[in-house]
Amino acid sequence: MISVKNIYKNFGTLSVLKGVSLEIEKGEKIVIIGPSGSGKSTFLRCMNLLEEPTYGEVWVDDDLVTPIDPYLHADVIKASNTFGKMAAEAGEAADADAIIKEIKEKDLLNEKHEGSQYKKLMKRLFKENALDVNLARQRIGMVFQQFNLFNNLTVLDNITLAPIKLKNISKAEAEERAFQLLDRIGLRDKAQVFPAMLSGGQKQRIAIVRALAMDPEIMLFDEPTSALDPEMVGEVLDVMKELARTGMTMVVVTHEMGFAKEVGTRLLFMDEGKILEDAPPKEFFDAPKTQRAQEFLSKVL
Amino acid sequence: MDFIGKFKKLWNALFIKGSGDGYMRVLTGLRNTVIIAVCGLLIGIVIGTLIAVVRVVPKTNRALRALDKLCTLYVAFFRGTPMVVQLLLGYFVLLPLMGVKLSSLMVCVLIFGLNSGAYVSEIMRSGLLSVDVGQTEAGRALGLSFSQTMTRIVVPQAVKNILPTLGNEFITLIKETSIVSFVGAVDLYSAFNYIGSANYEYMLPYLAMAVIYIIMVLGISGLIKLMERRLRKGDKR
Ligand SMILES: Nc1ncnc2c1ncn2[C@@H]1O[C@H](COP(=O)(O)OP(=O)(O)O)[C@@H](O)[C@H]1O
Ligand SMILES: [Mg+2]
Numbered sequence: 001m002i003s004v005k006n007i008y009k010n011f012g013t014l015s016v017l018k019g020v021s022l023e024i025e026k027g028e029k030i031v032i033i034g035p036s037g038s039g040k041s042t043f044l045r046c047m048n049l050l051e052e053p054t055y056g057e058v059w060v061d062d063d064l065v066t067p068i069d070p071y072l073h074a075d076v077i078k079a080s081n082t083f084g085k086m087a088a089e090a091g092e093a094a095d096a097d098a099i100i101k102e103i104k105e106k107d108l109l110n111e112k113h114e115g116s117q118y119k120k121l122m123k124r125l126f127k128e129n130a131l132d133v134n135l136a137r138q139r140i141g142m143v144f145q146q147f148n149l150f151n152n153l154t155v156l157d158n159i160t161l162a163p164i165k166l167k168n169i170s171k172a173e174a175e176e177r178a179f180q181l182l183d184r185i186g187l188r189d190k191a192q193v194f195p196a197m198l199s200g201g202q203k204q205r206i207a208i209v210r211a212l213a214m215d216p217e218i219m220l221f222d223e224p225t226s227a228l229d230p231e232m233v234g235e236v237l238d239v240m241k242e243l244a245r246t247g248m249t250m251v252v253v254t255h256e257m258g259f260a261k262e263v264g265t266r267l268l269f270m271d272e273g274k275i276l277e278d279a280p281p282k283e284f285f286d287a288p289k290t291q292r293a294q295e296f297l298s299k300v301l
Numbered sequence: 302m303d304f305i306g307k308f309k310k311l312w313n314a315l316f317i318k319g320s321g322d323g324y325m326r327v328l329t330g331l332r333n334t335v336i337i338a339v340c341g342l343l344i345g346i347v348i349g350t351l352i353a354v355v356r357v358v359p360k361t362n363r364a365l366r367a368l369d370k371l372c373t374l375y376v377a378f379f380r381g382t383p384m385v386v387q388l389l390l391g392y393f394v395l396l397p398l399m400g401v402k403l404s405s406l407m408v409c410v411l412i413f414g415l416n417s418g419a420y421v422s423e424i425m426r427s428g429l430l431s432v433d434v435g436q437t438e439a440g441r442a443l444g445l446s447f448s449q450t451m452t453r454i455v456v457p458q459a460v461k462n463i464l465p466t467l468g469n470e471f472i473t474l475i476k477e478t479s480i481v482s483f484v485g486a487v488d489l490y491s492a493f494n495y496i497g498s499a500n501y502e503y504m505l506p507y508l509a510m511a512v513i514y515i516i517m518v519l520g521i522s523g524l525i526k527l528m529e530r531r532l533r534k535g536d537k538r
Contacts, residue, residue, distance in 0.1 A: 050438055138444035148439035152457045161453060162443040207439075214443060 007056035018273040031260040034270035063131035080114040141211030145223040147203040149195040156191040181209035201232030218249040314496040330492035338474040344414025349421025379419035392484040405486040428459035468525035
């Protein structure tokens, strides 16, 4: 459903993601854990392009969300001047695969000097595959650690704003749907209230249904309970568990190991910008393979 | 000093002498002052918001960077020269060069708007930056475009945060209107100046002018305070 191909993300000289790839199938509940600063948030944010990856591509089904990464396309590399020069220098003995490999490894491509063949191909690939980022985001819901409800809008307007603007439905329809969603989390009576009047748990539950109102195909959660007082964690996890039961595809960054075991179908352990482990949760918790994961678990469990 | 005599003269100039065109002038001046300040601020808010948005968006391409430079220049010019100079340039240089005919009142409104745009852009920029980036990210993550997120979520919150400062800008504009007679527009100053010159008696007319300015400014300050309190009640954060 979503396929993340060899993502790198640098902030200036800081390298935060170092070659992350992931195939997400429909209905999967992927839980991501790992030490703070390991790049979990950045990884989620690359999936809906809140951050643009430095290298790599993100695809939603057959649609490309990011720009084209030339290093992922051998035919693009072959069309480049750099490849042409290196092949000419090698002469008779030229081995295309070896040259491509060297170009990839040493990051030799330079957009400015790759010639018209290369540019044409890049443009064509982009045209054929790229999906407008706003359309892609409509299919990918996101829930933030800090809730991020719109402070200037009532709960009802928070939920209906995007559907009315983007889904071509009437205000009445959008509100009817919003009330259904509010019923689902037991907060119908808060429809006309501003976010400032709500508890953290209430805010986060509303943030979840706000995302659901767009009928996304997948939901990303970035530490949805980390900013909550302990007594409110349960109510938010309950909404997420219910959502999991409806078959929603979910990617959840969390420190709630209980939730990971109960709901997760796949557990990713991230450290220093890489996915070090990818296993069913039970397997992971019983016998983590890497030393980093063992150390991490001994600290948090 | 003969206060009674002076007062009589003012009274006559205002309401009796020359079929009472004194108080008509004062009213016209008052009306112009309000028109220039209100319209100037409205134009200023529109221009200022646009400039502020240009200045806070990530500069992803060359066009945006050029636009940003242009805005910087604009702000530097209008903040770096006296408004009288801008007014004179507009009325006596720009208009004739462009071959456009506008009333002096219109020119004042335009120049005040352009000038205010420079100041409002700085106010608005700090307002936009005061809105948590999480608000923008939540909007964009839902699939809303940059402009939809700005107009529905970020700008309304920014405006709320800067309302008191905008009120101060309005007061500044009200006070600045006392220069519009440089291009021949009637304002409070020129009205009372006319009354004073009618019988070479300036003391009370200028005193009256000061009183009217003070009353206006105090009134507006009061309104701003009221609005602030109202708004604060709305969000217990
Ligand atoms: N916008 C940014 N600019 C610079 N550095 C950033 C930015 N966002 C994240 N980082 C850095 O990237 C690293 C990984 O951050 P993050 O993805 O938030 O990790 P996690 O969510 O696993 O705690 C951290 O060192 C953080 O300081
Ligand atoms: Mg994080």
